[in-house]
Amino acid sequence: MSKVNITPLADRVLVEPAAAEEKTASGIIIPDTAKEKPQRGVIVAAGNGKKDEPLTVKTGDTVLYGKYAGTEITVEGKDYLIMKESDIFAIINS
Amino acid sequence: MSKVNITPLADRVLVEPAAAEEKTASGIIIPDTAKEKPQRGVIVAAGNGKKDEPLTVKTGDTVLYGKYAGTEITVEGKDYLIMKESDIFAIINS
Amino acid sequence: MSKVNITPLADRVLVEPAAAEEKTASGIIIPDTAKEKPQRGVIVAAGNGKKDEPLTVKTGDTVLYGKYAGTEITVEGKDYLIMKESDIFAIINS
Amino acid sequence: MSKVNITPLADRVLVEPAAAEEKTASGIIIPDTAKEKPQRGVIVAAGNGKKDEPLTVKTGDTVLYGKYAGTEITVEGKDYLIMKESDIFAIINS
Amino acid sequence: MSKVNITPLADRVLVEPAAAEEKTASGIIIPDTAKEKPQRGVIVAAGNGKKDEPLTVKTGDTVLYGKYAGTEITVEGKDYLIMKESDIFAIINS
């Protein structure tokens, strides 16, 4: 997990998306153009929630989210997604 | 019912859809392209509900939902639907 | 009135639509393609209402609803409509 | 005013529309196709209102409403409009 | 100001629009097709407001409103506009 020096506002979280699969289950290398956008990532920074509604997720959680969730932003040369907690479907328990 | 290691957020539930019918009532085998998408499934994981609104459904419930309810996600190689409790029409009593 | 083993959620009700008219008022048999979709039915199962808002209708009530109200679902081989109480216009007093 | 055996739900009322004008002010008979849809009618049944908001109109009131207000329903062979109280503009005092 | 025997519901008011200008400022007669729809009128009847929100305007007030505010209705052969108080921009002080 990366460390970033930004603080999301309110109910927003900064997510580092998992790397797209490089190979199929049977070992075939997937070309870049066929790689699926991952829907899984790790929260690297989380806001303080809205008034009377603290966030449920926290930094370090691995989460599932929708295909079109969030906005891409680049922080210190790395790509992240910034999204609202309500765009997150579920937490993957480790 | 499968067991999964994910926790849906807020008012979301993870549903394992029932298998599509393989034969018609009169025993004719239905080809894959004609199989109807099932609208019935079992809840395999449920969120904690929203503030002051705990969920009514719980893990293990067989539920009915709309044709276009939820988002398909793949967890450990199996297909599930993740949806909000408000997308569920009814519980089937066993 | 049929008996079903399902429990609608929240403010939803399960309605068994009245049979479409088979004959006109003057006795002419109406072909299937000209039959009007009935807007009247009997409630066979009702949810528990929303928080602080119990339902007004109850199982056994004959109700009027809009032409496009509800979603068709099949339970044990019979067709029903599942709709929200707010889709119901009125109760017909017997 | 007709008498009906139905009870509208919540903030709905059942309105018997006034008959369309048969003649112009100068006595010319208006053909059916040119008759204007009346925007005036008498309330023949009223719901109990919403939680903490009883209805202002009551059975017997003559009311004005918008051209496209309400849904047509047929009760015992007569045509009525069922609409929400908020679709009613004003009460005509007799 | 006309007197009417109708009572608008809730936050609605009945407005008698000012007559359209007959002449330009320099005295030229304006043909009917070029007359501008007035945006000014006098309130001839007002509702009782919504729960906990009495109306600010009252019968007799001259008011300004938007070009497309309200619905035209004819009461006893005269044309009026019925609109919500929120469609009124301002009161003209006499």
Add this chain to the structure above:
Amino acid sequence: MSKVNITPLADRVLVEPAAAEEKTASGIIIPDTAKEKPQRGVIVAAGNGKKDEPLTVKTGDTVLYGKYAGTEITVEGKDYLIMKESDIFAIINS
């Protein structure tokens, strides 16, 4: 600042727009068709605000607003804009 005899309702204010620039910074005269619609004006009348929400701006304030904010109205031969306080971006401190 003009003086007008109208009282805006609720959270509305009457704004006298600043005159459009007549010359560019370098002194070239701008033809009428190229003049930019000003986004700055002076409040000449303000409403009393909504229930529990008095207005922040007051008569005499110079304000900035969006290009398409408000509705043009003519009062005593002069053009004004009437808009909601929420259409105002900022107050220019003198």
Add this chain to the structure above:
Amino acid sequence: MSKVNITPLADRVLVEPAAAEEKTASGIIIPDTAKEKPQRGVIVAAGNGKKDEPLTVKTGDTVLYGKYAGTEITVEGKDYLIMKESDIFAIINS
């Protein structure tokens, strides 16, 4: 950071956008037409927040925002963006 004499209303802030990058990481000069609109800026003025909801950001904060956030306004010859706090994604900690 510039100093301005304007006060944004309610939950609005005035942002001075960062200058667009002049060179690529490898030192190539980027022509004006290829310059990317920055999504980062410094808050030069902030409103007082809404009733019971003071702002989280304050003058001097460096913030990240969406590509289409805010409205461009010119104050004393300089270009700024005025936006609502909810359009801001995150604060960059210095």
